[in-house]
Amino acid sequence: MSRLAATFEVLAKIGRKALIPFITTGDPNPEFTLPLMHAMVEAGVDIIELGIPFSDPMADGPVIQRASERALAHKMSLRRVLALAAEFRKTDQKTPIVLMGYVNPIEIMGYESFANAAKLADIDGVLTVDLPPEEATEYGALLKARGIDPIFLLAPNSTDERIQKMDALGSGYLYYVSLKGVTGAGHLNIADVEAKLQQIRANTRLPIAIGFGVKDAAMAKTLASVGDGVVIGSALISKIEANLGNLDTAKHDIIELLAAMRLAMDA
Numbered sequence: 001m002s003r004l005a006a007t008f009e010v011l012a013k014i015g016r017k018a019l020i021p022f023i024t025t026g027d028p029n030p031e032f033t034l035p036l037m038h039a040m041v042e043a044g045v046d047i048i049e050l051g052i053p054f055s056d057p058m059a060d061g062p063v064i065q066r067a068s069e070r071a072l073a074h075k076m077s078l079r080r081v082l083a084l085a086a087e088f089r090k091t092d093q094k095t096p097i098v099l100m101g102y103v104n105p106i107e108i109m110g111y112e113s114f115a116n117a118a119k120l121a122d123i124d125g126v127l128t129v130d131l132p133p134e135e136a137t138e139y140g141a142l143l144k145a146r147g148i149d150p151i152f153l154l155a156p157n158s159t160d161e162r163i164q165k166m167d168a169l170g171s172g173y174l175y176y177v178s179l180k181g182v183t184g185a186g187h188l189n190i191a192d193v194e195a196k197l198q199q200i201r202a203n204t205r206l207p208i209a210i211g212f213g214v215k216d217a218a219m220a221k222t223l224a225s226v227g228d229g230v231v232i233g234s235a236l237i238s239k240i241e242a243n244l245g246n247l248d249t250a251k252h253d254i255i256e257l258l259a260a261m262r263l264a265m266d267a
Contacts, residue, residue, distance in 0.1 A: 004172035018229030024067035026076030044262035050103030
């Protein structure tokens with residue numbers, strides 16, 4: 001059983017939902033990411049999504065776009081992301097790590113080379129935003145053969161057929177994009193999310209994490225009542241951007257928000 005499957009199984013048994021922070025690796029500098037990862041675990045997160053910085057993102061809103069720009073200015077590459085994840089794993093064998101990014105850096109490395117490198121770094125899952133399931137069969141098989149979960153995005157307009165396809169190809173969890181548009185945009189309609197999750201659950205055996213519009217503890221609590229996990233990204237990265245001159249404050253503010261979310265989700 002993979003770390004992700006084991007994590008969701010344990011959480012289900014104790015009636016708890018997964019808190020999943022997303023951060024851009026290397027933002028605002030490579031030295032900040034590793035201690036932040038460990039601090040987030042201490043604050044009660046269950047899974048960490050590490051963003052792979054990319055110059056031409058299509059799903060990321062302005063906040064995460066700027067985070068990628070800051071990371072790329074420090075020469076943060078896919079190989080350096082993997083190296084940082086491997087460093088984290090030296091002292092944390094429990095917390096699952098999911099890489100989230102775009103297919104271009106993976107294609108440049110080569111699918112098999114990437115899968116081997118991800119295995120060596122002890123990565124648990126990979127979410128490739130712009131690789132649709134129709135084109136991911138071989139790539140997904142390479143990951144699964146190495147015990148790595150391929151994770152897919154579901155949208156508000158995903159059909160039953162498409163949900164079933166992602167259920168068949170994916171593992172670990174499905175990531176439900178809770179609103180139309182880019183990360184950090186718009187306002188969530190909880191009733192719409194709940195209705196869509198009922199449709200998704202009828203077509204998948206996998207846990208469902210909800211993201212793309214989570215801003216605060218109250219929203220995390222509400223979404224945790226209908227999903228299996230809650231992903232928060234832009235709201236965390238905004239804390240970094242607001243405190244580029246004082247990263248201790250940025251780290252404090254991120255941990256404070258995550259702790260509040262953990263408390264609200266467990267209430």
